Amino acid sequence: MNVPGLAQLPPAPSRAPALTALRMLLALAVVFVMLAITGWTAVHRPEAGVAPRRAALASWAAARIDGHPLPPADAPVRTVKRFFAGLDGAQRARLADGYPLVVGNLDGAPATTRYRANLRSLAQAQQVEEARAADVALTPADRATALRRAHRFASLAEPGRQILSFDPTGGGLVSEVFGDLDRARRVSVVVPGVDSDLLTFERSQRRFTAPVGMAGSLYEAERAAAPGTPTAVIAWAGYTSPTGVGVDAATGRLAVEGAERLESLTAALPGDAGVALFCHSYGSVVCGVAAHDLPRRVTDLVVAGSPGMRVENAAELNTSARVWAMRDSGDWIADVPHMELGGVGHGADPVAPEFGARLLSSAGAKTHTGYFQPGTGSLDNFAKIGTGAFGSIVCATGNDACRRGISGTGGA
Structure with a gap:
């Protein structure tokens, strides 16, 4: 109501921006409390074991084979592929045996050559850890860790296993192949x-809940879903992941560093098979x-139990791959603030409808670590994507929404 002679007060400002800012601050506070509880400093793995890798790289840089120089260990994948294509089997074997810590991790080298190199590296690393386990000068905790590592290396070197990469430095990097990578028409990579x-x-x-079990489970599910389609699955712990x-x-x-390694891995895969992550x-x-x-x-790019992808929507990923997402109703990751502020947090929630991902059913997954459990709807959907059987994928919405626009699926 206007009262003559009295100045009119300006309209009250909307409270919406203030409430939004308050919510963001509260969410950020949750993140910082979480970090304070879990520890800001306990995030780096020890660098024990760095000397052998450095020594191997130095030897490789100075080496030649039959008078020809070797490509740099950080050479582009296409350069490495071209170099190994010009070698015969005996020459490849000599390099694998002479420089296993380099060849076994060299994207672009033939898979079978890398398997051979890593088998040798595992044997050498096992001997080192067995010696450490028996060294009375070390603390009991260090000796126990050395024994665990020796047992792990022995397990990885068991007959029939195909270790695509192996670096014992610090916490270590490793990846394993299930199936025939050279003959596969579809390749799946599990990124833990x-x-x-x-x-x-x-x-x-x-x-x-571990990479080997996750990848092995997916491989068996893919074989069951498409018995006539040659597939391969890679358990890829090939980046330094956060500790806790x-x-x-x-x-x-660490995601930025891991992304570079993942890009190199996918570029180096043999043949022209389609790849799903x-x-x-x-x-x-x-x-x-x-x-x-x-x-x-x-x-195809499939995310499960995601804290975010460091974008606000699927379009910002700027990829030609189909983007799929799922989250179990009991997954605690839903309570993590899906935002990014000052470098903390990973952005929008991939299962939010406005993100724009194709939403998959995760029936039966049960919590954050159950997505690869045999018998679950989540694993069944993974296998169908991995083999290209998109027409029978089960969407989170119960209709065909996640299949729409994919040729041959019957989706509108």
Whole structure:
């Protein structure tokens, strides 16, 4: 009401921006409390074992084979492929045996040559750790860790295993292939999240929460889903992942480093098979950062239990790959603030409708670590994507919404 002679007060400002800012501050406070509880400093693995890798790189840089120089260890994949294509079998074997820590991790070298190199590296690393386990000058804790590492290396070297990469430096990097990588018409890569290293690469208990169990489970599911389609699955713990839910898990530093390695891996895969990435937890951050630089042969990018992909929507990933997402109703990751502020947090929630991902059913997954458990709807959907059987994928919405626009699926 206007009262003559009285100045009119300006309209009250909207409270919406203030409430939005308050929510963001509260969410950020939750993140910082989480980091304070879990520890800001317990995020780096020890660098024990760095000397052998450095020595191997130095030897490789100075070496020649039959008078020809070797390509730099950080040479582009196409350069490495061209170099090894010009060698015969005996020459490849000589390099694998003479420089196993280099050849075994050299993207672009033939898979079988890398398997041979890594078998030798594992034997050498096992001997080192067995000696450390018997060294009374070390603390009991260090000796126990050395013994665990020796046992892990012995397990990885068992007959029939195909170790595509192996570096014992620090917590270690490792990847393993299930199936015939050279003959595969479809290749799947499992990109795990936090606490993925040599010692956690496989587990006897809670088997399907570790990279080996996850990839092995997916490989068997793909074989069941498409018996006539040659497939291969890679368990890829080939990047330094965060240790626990600390500062590294809440930021993108390790994801950026991991993305470079993931881009190199996918570029180096043999043949022209289509590739699907299955990115779990922090692994989805790695996949999100890598997305715009992945080769076009990567046709599908699947995230499960994601804290975010460091973008606000799927379009910002700038990838030609189809983007899929799922989250179990009991997954605690839903309570993590899906935002990014000052480098902390990973952005929007991939299962939010406005993000724009194709939403998949995760029926039966049960919590954050159950997505690769045999018999679950989540694993069944993974296998269908991995084999290209898109027509029978089960969407989170119960209709065909996630299949729409894919040729041959019957979706509108």
